[in-house]
Amino acid sequence: MSDFRVPAHATLSLVDWMVESVVSRGKHLLIRTRPPVKVSAPPLSIHSHLLMEGHWDVYATGERWRSPAFKARAVLGNKAFTAVGFELGFLHVLRTTDEVEVIGHLGPDPLGHSWDPDEALRRLLIDPERPIGLALLDQRLISGLGNVYRSELLFITRVHPRTPAGEVEDLGHMVDIAHRLLHANKDRARRVTTGSDGMNPYWVYGRAGQACLRCGGTLQKESLAESTRSAERDVFFCASCQGSYVPSGGRTR
Structure with a gap:
């Protein structure tokens, strides 16, 4: 399942794409994906920020959501699990190679592997x-x-x-x-x-x-x-x- 409920990415479908990793940098979250072999496209990163009210929830597929559906901004799922981003402060999809443009200005992250x-x-x-x-x-x-x-x-x-x-x-x-x-x-x-x-x-x-x-x-x-x-x-x-x-x-x- 791939459902982006923001105007900029409303027509984007990542069905059959693989989530390779999920990483955080400060308050920014990056879900890194790669296309199936049959698709000629660069790896993409789903970049979100929670701000004050946002949250990502993970459910067993088919499980009832704890927040109302109209607050969902992104829905990603497979046969077993569904991840839903509710009330996200912002949501962008960009090439993974371009991540530096959105997080390159950030200082060292105390929870990051490269903490300095x-x-x-x-x-x-x-x-x-x-x-x-x-x-x-x-x-x-x-x-x-x-x-x-x-x-x-x-x-x-x-x-x-x-x-x-x-x-x-x-x-x-x-x-x-x-x-x-x-x-x-x-x-x-x-x-x-x-x-x-x-x-x-x-x-x-x-x-x-x-x-x-x-x-x-x-x-x-x-x-x-x-x-x-x-x-x-x-x-x-x-x-x-x-x-x-x-x-x-x-x-x-």
Whole structure:
């Protein structure tokens, strides 16, 4: 089965094509396919990004889908299994040899086979004055970190979100913790950063106004953006554990 439910690829059929591999790069997913012998065509990659609401589900063929069919953007299947991409942020099909055009700008991926912590550190320090809370979300520097990991990582390493990247005392340690956090959660259905999959799987994310699990203080959130024209993203933190960054005079605890 091959069914692309987006205008750009509505007429594309990959029936009888073979899925050779499925790889991720940061938040991008690449399903690499090759044509049957009788078809003269280059290998193609199905490139998708989940953004906030998207997800790929795999079902036994004939099994009822857990999401409504009108939210499906791509359906791929064989006799045994069906993979359905729901509410995908975007979906493109391109030649596999052209993948660099869509993912070549991304930074090192903590879950990738070619993870390079030294390169990630170098990229984070390209602009040493940039707040670390913004740098961590820049997929050109490190790919794969989102808002949950950004907030949790800063709390674990006791760094205020507005601290300039160049002033983080041990940025290499932060890069190492990012790698460990993502690996610890890669096979879990639910992300956990506190070590407990109970009432509080997160230290700070989504918990503004609640008590800090470390010091008991009240957790806060702030909106960070590169400029007044860019989108703001809330970052959650504990002012007691992470200090209060004062731009003119440094960071105080």
